[in-house]
Amino acid sequence: MLEATGLGVRYRRGWALRDCSLALPAGRVAALVGPNGAGKTTLMHAAVGLLAPARGSVVVRGQAAFVAQDKPLYETFTVAEMLTFGRRTNLRWDQPAALKRLAGLDIPLDRKVGRLSGGQQAQVALTIALARTPDLLVLDEPLANLDPVARHDVMRAIMAEVAEHGLSVLLSSHVVSDLEETCDWLVVLNGGRLQVSGDIEDLLAGHLVLTGPAELAGTLTGAGGSMGRVQVVAASRTARQVRMLVRGEPPLDPRWRARQPGLDELVMGYLRSPESVALPGLAQVGR
Numbered sequence: 001m002l003e004a005t006g007l008g009v010r011y012r013r014g015w016a017l018r019d020c021s022l023a024l025p026a027g028r029v030a031a032l033v034g035p036n037g038a039g040k041t042t043l044m045h046a047a048v049g050l051l052a053p054a055r056g057s058v059v060v061r062g063q064a065a066f067v068a069q070d071k072p073l074y075e076t077f078t079v080a081e082m083l084t085f086g087r088r089t090n091l092r093w094d095q096p097a098a099l100k101r102l103a104g105l106d107i108p109l110d111r112k113v114g115r116l117s118g119g120q121q122a123q124v125a126l127t128i129a130l131a132r133t134p135d136l137l138v139l140d141e142p143l144a145n146l147d148p149v150a151r152h153d154v155m156r157a158i159m160a161e162v163a164e165h166g167l168s169v170l171l172s173s174h175v176v177s178d179l180e181e182t183c184d185w186l187v188v189l190n191g192g193r194l195q196v197s198g199d200i201e202d203l204l205a206g207h208l209v210l211t212g213p214a215e216l217a218g219t220l221t222g223a224g225g226s227m228g229r230v231q232v233v234a235a236s237r238t239a240r241q242v243r244m245l246v247r248g249e250p251p252l253d254p255r256w257r258a259r260q261p262g263l264d265e266l267v268m269g270y271l272r273s274p275e276s277v278a279l280p281g282l283a284q285v286g287r
């Protein structure tokens with residue numbers, strides 16, 4: 001659905017994205033995570049054609065609709081006027097679907113956008129993006145500034161659209177726990193570089209959290225940070241215990257306790273070790 005090849009984007013102060021190559025399969029809900037300034041918005045802007053890459057390319061197969069971080073709504077317009085504006089400025093526009101969505105959410109058409117709650121504004125922005133009947137919906141932090149109930153409602157709305165229309169979604173967020181139930185693809189950006197891209201179930205199944213007595217650390221972390229069929233993504237230790245996020249098979253030594261990581265642990269492990277990567281076609285950790 002989206003394919004970036006050697007993508008590089010430069011602002012005046014330097015590179016915001018470097019050498020990003022990734023492919024998102026169609027019909028997926030992909031989470032784009034990374035710390036502040038990682039390049040998430042830049043990647044999304046490049047994907048929807050809002051900025052031109054300095055290197056490489058990014059291609060979307062089909063029509064993309066983008067909802068920017070600061071909800072592109074006119075506060076003095078009524079909801080109905082926002083729909084009219086959308087209908088007049090888009091070639092593809094499904095007005096009946098937009099009206100049905102808003103009615104289902106009890107959002108009054110005659111209310112000024114500026115008088116709606118943050119959650120309702122997020123729903124109006126989402127409705128306008130969906131009315132464009134996109135193949136790919138790109139959402140930059142759609143959950144920012146929303147309370148937990150509104151966050152849940154927005155995610156549920158996105159899921160319903162995916163189930164009904166089979167569209168693909170790329171959404172950025174800082175709150176990994178919000179993504180766990182909804183997203184099935186993970187992209188991690190860190191310092192303008194791509195660290196992880198893959199199916200979330202495969203990623204979780206392919207990693208382990210190992211804990212064991214401190215003296216075991218050396219059995220896994222040989223020169224280069226990996227040994228045998230285990231690659232160490234991130235490690236932390238106290239005087240007595242070592243804890244690692246690893247990729248690969250469980251170690252044979254029975255003194256290790258092994259379990260599958262949660263999505264949060266997986267993301268944190270990579271973000272804490274910017275040199276570790278999990279990308280298709282890259283067997284090794286580190287570059």
Ligand SMILES: Nc1ncnc2c1ncn2[C@@H]1O[C@H](COP(=O)(O)OP(=O)(O)OP(=O)(O)O)[C@@H](O)[C@H]1O
Nearest residue numbers: 011012013016034035036037038039040041042043
């Ligand atoms: N218009 C711009 N001009 C110059 N530099 C920019 C511009 N937009 C972003 N940058 C820089 O590019 C880098 C990536 O920014 P970007 O907004 O893509 O990150 P992000 O991951 O979306 O961050 P956040 O989570 O804070 O929204 C940052 O160092 C930022 O300062």
